[in-house]
Amino acid sequence: MTSSPSASSSLASSKVARIGLISDTHNLVRPEALRHLEGCDAIVHAGDICEPAVLDALREIAPVTAVRGNNDTGAWAAALPTHATLTVRDVTILVVHDMADVGKNVHRDGVRVVVTGHSHQPRIDERDGVLYVNPGSAGPRRFRLPISAGLLLIDGAQVHATLHTLIA
Template identity: 70%
Template sequence: MTSRRVPSTATRIGLISDTHNLVRPEAMRYLDGCDAIIHAGDICNTDVLDKLAKIAPLTAVRGNNDSGEWAASLPTHARLTVQQVTILVVHDIADLDCAPRDEGVRVVVSGHSHKPSIAERDGVLYVNPGSAGPRRFKLPVCAGTLMVEGEQVRATFDSLLT
């Protein structure tokens, strides 16, 4: 697991997952202006990471479709702190290997299902921004944001296509 601290001035964190080698212009516009970006896996190509890293500091985890030498350097779990909020990132929520609340985690960001969701359980905010890559079934193509102010955090997700 990697750990990194985002500068305390960061308040808007872009959330993206399951791009599957497709960085839509709509996703780039949505993430523009973010103070940091989290990619929750299934990247499939380093070009995706390179494009996102040009927008803001990037934290990314390896998904089940990320393989090869480039992907071996990606962690399966990442933890970062934004202001007073600790965020844990994992691709598949089933791979969560701790009790987040017991670890001081306030937010868990995951991907994998391609289904956007926001739920709070036991004081932990669970966020899946859905898939920003190729459309799967009839699921929406979307991304999300975390807004952090001190120890307060709220999450949203938005459709990228109309």
């Protein structure tokens, strides 16, 4: 799903856009995650949603761009893309569930930020001018990894990413 034209135009009216990042919810919508996403202009879900009710809950906060993860099955999930792009201000964001599916054309395609999930490991890394963000998992705990989500702050062509531990 990509953000609607009305969502894109509303993002252009405020100075700094707040984009909430969430992944690997696995059908669990934590109140801590909803609080983290409050006030966001848009939300990116990087897959492993598992039930459409998760996206419905997120849409009550802001427009959602979501991709299908390896655990997303059924007719509702088949309608989700495996890759999505959105542009906020002057920043193009590529969303894909698994980093292995990113591809090699991110530089040529003008992508500034890549948002992934799958590993449940929260991480921010910048390589060759591309910011790679995995918000971790906001769903059931896996191993000893934190329950986390992320945030992008976009002002024109400038972008800043942060990670937030929701439950240690």
